[in-house]
Amino acid sequence: MEISGWLIFILLVQVIHGIGTWKLYIKAGRKSWEAFVPVYNGIVLMQIINRPKWWIFLLFIPVINLFMFPIIWIETLRTFGKKSTLDMVLGVVTLGFYIAYVNYTQETTYHANRDLKAPNKTMDTLGSLSFAVVVATLVHTYFIQPYTIPTSSLEKSLLVGDFLFVSKFHYGARTPMTPIAAPMVHDTLPIIKTKSYLAKPSLPYFRFPALQKIERNDIVVFNWPADTLFHMYKAADKRYDKPIDKKTNYVKRCTAIPGDKIEIRDGIIFINGKESILPERAKPQYFYLIKTNNINVDEIKNFYQITEGYPLFEIKNEIWDKPELKNELINRYAFEEISRDTLTTAVTGQIDQDIYNKLGLMISPSYFYGNLTAEKYEQLKSDSRISSVKRQISKTAEDGIFTDIQDGKPSLKNNWNRDNMGPIYIPEAGKTVTLNKENLPLYKKIIGEYEGNDLKVNGDEIRINGQVATSYTFKQDYYWMMGDNRHNSLDSRYWGFVPADHIVGKPIFIWMSIDGINDGIRNWSIRWDRLFTTVSGDGQPKSYFQYFLFALAGYFAFDYFRKKKKKKEENNV
Numbered sequence: 001m002e003i004s005g006w007l008i009f010i011l012l013v014q015v016i017h018g019i020g021t022w023k024l025y026i027k028a029g030r031k032s033w034e035a036f037v038p039v040y041n042g043i044v045l046m047q048i049i050n051r052p053k054w055w056i057f058l059l060f061i062p063v064i065n066l067f068m069f070p071i072i073w074i075e076t077l078r079t080f081g082k083k084s085t086l087d088m089v090l091g092v093v094t095l096g097f098y099i100a101y102v103n104y105t106q107e108t109t110y111h112a113n114r115d116l117k118a119p120n121k122t123m124d125t126l127g128s129l130s131f132a133v134v135v136a137t138l139v140h141t142y143f144i145q146p147y148t149i150p151t152s153s154l155e156k157s158l159l160v161g162d163f164l165f166v167s168k169f170h171y172g173a174r175t176p177m178t179p180i181a182a183p184m185v186h187d188t189l190p191i192i193k194t195k196s197y198l199a200k201p202s203l204p205y206f207r208f209p210a211l212q213k214i215e216r217n218d219i220v221v222f223n224w225p226a227d228t229l230f231h232m233y234k235a236a237d238k239r240y241d242k243p244i245d246k247k248t249n250y251v252k253r254c255t256a257i258p259g260d261k262i263e264i265r266d267g268i269i270f271i272n273g274k275e276s277i278l279p280e281r282a283k284p285q286y287f288y289l290i291k292t293n294n295i296n297v298d299e300i301k302n303f304y305q306i307t308e309g310y311p312l313f314e315i316k317n318e319i320w321d322k323p324e325l326k327n328e329l330i331n332r333y334a335f336e337e338i339s340r341d342t343l344t345t346a347v348t349g350q351i352d353q354d355i356y357n358k359l360g361l362m363i364s365p366s367y368f369y370g371n372l373t374a375e376k377y378e379q380l381k382s383d384s385r386i387s388s389v390k391r392q393i394s395k396t397a398e399d400g401i402f403t404d405i406q407d408g409k410p411s412l413k414n415n416w417n418r419d420n421m422g423p424i425y426i427p428e429a430g431k432t433v434t435l436n437k438e439n440l441p442l443y444k445k446i447i448g449e450y451e452g453n454d455l456k457v458n459g460d461e462i463r464i465n466g467q468v469a470t471s472y473t474f475k476q477d478y479y480w481m482m483g484d485n486r487h488n489s490l491d492s493r494y495w496g497f498v499p500a501d502h503i504v505g506k507p508i509f510i511w512m513s514i515d516g517i518n519d520g521i522r523n524w525s526i527r528w529d530r531l532f533t534t535v536s537g538d539g540q541p542k543s544y545f546q547y548f549l550f551a552l553a554g555y556f557a558f559d560y561f562r563k564k565k566k567k568k569e570e571n572n573v
């Protein structure tokens with residue numbers, strides 16, 4: 001729905017309000033026309049029901065207004081003597097139209113000085129809960145949102161089980177595009193596992209002014225552009241086209257900003273031709289081929305806390321050396337020879353249980369791939385138990401790399417992979433690029449999906465909204481997002497650019513961190529050194545938890561002596 005459509009909708013609501021309440025306005029000593037004037041009628045209504053004028057502001061905040069409208073319907077009915085439980089229920093379930101019924105059919109009396117207290121304990125409790133939800137939803141939507149790290153894409157910079165506070169206002173709070181939605185949940189209602197929102201009506205994209213722009217290497221939370229799943233991490237039975245603000249929340253590091261040209265060479269990121277330097281607290285990881293000196297692999301993994309990796313397999317030379325079979329394994333299953341001795345060859349590839357059994361493979365006792373930071377790499381190099389450590393660098397084309405689709409076949413258009421791709425221009429709002437068949441795949445989704453144009457290609461001819469196009473001017477900014485766990489991160493290398501309207505906020509604070517969060521509550525353990533640490537900043541992360549405890553203890557001590565002093569003064573009176 002465009003802005004003009006929303007203005008018409010709001011005007012229509014005002015007209016319906018006037019038709020349904022003008023007699024009540026007269027009974028309250030006001031003029032009938034006051035019920036029809038947009039915004040002003042709300043201010044007058046607050047005076048009639050004896051509630052603060054600032055309530056009218058809450059009626060225009062998406063999602064918040066879903067709670068405020070029922071409250072005001074109930075308050076209006078109570079003001080005119082309709083305060084039974086049945087009246088309250090009818091006012092809510094009829095979406096306020098019961099007020100129109102009362103307006104035209106019931107003899108009512110205006111109670112200007114009615115008791116504002118709830119008529120019973122139940123209504124008082126419901127009123128308190130409603131305003132608690134309103135305040136919480138307001139904070140959650142426009143200021144601070146809690147977020148939990150679900151995957152290891154930023155390991156060891158951010159850990160699985162880190163609980164974050166994400167600032168909405170640093171990059172500018174975004175108004176909800178789905179105004180009819182359950183508060184403080186994302187796309188799915190808990191327990192019943194169904195949609196938490198209605199896709200229509202929808203609001204146009206709007207963002208409040210930002211405190212700062214997204215900078216290179218900022219960690220950012222955003223809506224995953226490629227999300228077409230009904231439930232995250234589960235295979236979808238079909239494509240689900242979600243509204244932008246209901247797409248799955250992702251967190252990655254922004255490696256390139258609008259106007260940049262990004263290139264990845266052997267896993268190293270270059271921005272505008274210069275190597276990108278990460279902040280000190282960032283801990284990028286890569287997979288390394290590790291060979292032990294006849295030491296059990298698990299012993300090395302445990303000692304160095306290597307959390308991810310995969311084994312190598314050994315195949316008998318008499319089987320591996322069969323030319324036809326070898327070619328099939330290389331071409332069909334991406335087998336790669338790593339090392340060889342007199343009896344067996346160590347290999348890696350797309351190995352499932354069937355292939356494992358058919359070829360009589362064995363897990364290598366000395367070779368494995370593990371993810372390492374630069375610090376861990378240096379430690380392993382000097383360890384006498386380790387024979388060799390070599391970083392894995394992809395050289396051949398990889399399936400599903402941007403702009404290729406994942407179809408089980410490497411891209412034929414280029415040799416891009418997770419370690420080598422680009423250069424790629426990051427689109428900037430207002431900038432124009434030349435379009436041709438070679439670069440169109442980079443910007444096809446932007447033109448057609450993100451910016452809502454009708455894009456058609458016929459041979460060498462490109463048409464945008466029916467017109468032949470040789471160039472395109474971008475309507476919004478775009479970003480390139482990547483995980484620090486470079487060989488185990490689903491990021492822009494696979495699904496491309498992140499539009500500005502998908503940005504959610506900036507993680508600022510870790511308030512809790514639980515190791516084993518996905519292993520059941522019995523296996524949970526708190527990482528005390530990560531509590532109350534900042535996400536960004538210079539130097540290594542520092543916990544401020546002890547300062548919080550001191551402040552909390554100080555507050556309780558102050559409150560105790562304050563109450564004690566007040567009680568003493570009351571006794572002396």
